[in-house]
Amino acid sequence: MSAGQANSTRTIAVVIPFFQRAPGILFRALQSVFAQDLPPKTMIKVYIIDDSSPVPAEAELSGLAPVPNVTVQVDRQPNSGPGGARNRGLSLAEGDGADFVAFLDSDDIWLPTHLRDALQALDLGHDFYCCDNSREGAFDLFSQDVPLLADKGRALVDRATLLDPKGPVLGFAAHALDDEFVTGYLSHTSTVVVRASRIRGLRFDPDLRSASEDRMFWLTAVLSGAPVAISWRCNVICGKGVNIFFAAHDWNAPATLERIGCQLLFAEKLLRMTSMTPSRSAFARDRARTKRREYSFLFLRTLLRGRRPPMASFWKLLQHDPLLPLRMPPLFLTVLCDRRPQARQF
Structure with missing residues (x-):
């Protein structure tokens, strides 16, 4: 972080696409955003894109205690899928001049140190950050399900800089992981935090509405030269709301x-x-x-x-x-x- 950055307030845009059929799911996600342990002079602006959800987003906001450094904006649009909703959030964040963009699916939650950990890694010269996560009934740790990430990234340490032994957190120079991002899925959406200037103008591909739109976005950002930081701290818990991908494995569907x-x-x-x-x-x-x-x-x-x-x-x-x-x-x-x-x- 430069001296100028240290003396100015920085804003993290949190983009949440919202389409759920059960109440309370978005409320839990927002509680985890409000509970973030942020560095000084850091603001959060949450963009909830209500993708014509059966449960309106506004109904989920009641009962949330205000937090001084967090604001929430709800934008309702015709249903266009999670990628289309994220694109709307990105446009709003760009228009408001956000410094960083964090993605959160409405049925997932963050641990309180998620954004602090992300900023620490990004401030060391990286543009793309992701961390480990868990999903009940699927995996205890995402990293243990991905051979390249298993055993705390043992297969990657020879080309990484150790940013923090706790986790660990590893940093990679621009283009060091290009092949890996093309050929593998290394980052669940709710774990990703990026420098806004790196993805300015980049959007999720609307053609890939049902699968791979997030993967295409990540690999495009990385191929553009984004230095990557990966943390093996499990800072994201994935939930069980409406999920286009995980609900699409029945041959008759x-x-x-x-x-x-x-x-x-x-x-x-x-x-x-x-x-x-x-x-x-x-x-x-x-x-x-x-x-x-x-x-x-x-x-x-x-x-x-x-x-x-x-x-x-x-x-x-x-x-x-x-x-x-x-x-x-x-x-x-x-x-x-x-x-x-x-x-x-x-």
Whole structure:
């Protein structure tokens, strides 16, 4: 932090997309924001983007005790998905001149030191920060489910600077983790805090409404040259509200087909990025092959069962692969004839 920064008030914009069917979920998330142990001269402005939620955001604000350094703004919009809601929050934050942007899903909560820890790492010259998290019923620690992050980042220490042994917290120079962010999912949304100037003008891809829009955002920011800090402190607890991704794994649910369609579209978009190296392109091609097979199987399975499949992703995929309808029947048969259990784990 420079001397000028130390003498001026800094603002963290907290962007919360909101669409929930049960009351009390957003209230808990906001309580965790209000409970943040902030450094001096730090303000929080919360942007709640009510994405036409069945439970109105305003109803969740009553009963919250005011905090001097926290303000809340609610903005209601037609439903556009979490990425579209975050984009609205980013526009508001940019217009208000925020110094940092923190993302929080409405069913997640922060531990009180989350933002303080993030600012400490960002003030050491980093632009992108993320930390460990837990999700009841899925994983105790996200890092232990990701081989690259397991064992406190042992696989990464040779290219990192130790920022704090407690955690630990590791810092990485610009482009040191480009390959890892392209080929892996390293940061859950509610753990991410970024320097606002680094992501000015960057937005979540509305085409990837059902999956991978956050991953595309993170890797685009990192590929632009953002130095990254990763903390192994578990400062985020993920909840169980409405979740487009985790709710889309039933083969009979249209949302599952849309999820896989967006994952295929993500791979197709990766292949067309100018920053793709041979190894990154190989990853994207393999990802596209896998998701194309899964998508084709579920799409034709839906038709054969007399139901109309959702078409939002289909039309977007045709722009990248006009021959997709011709590829689908043989891919369907490939999955149908493959009796290995792992062949149908999607």
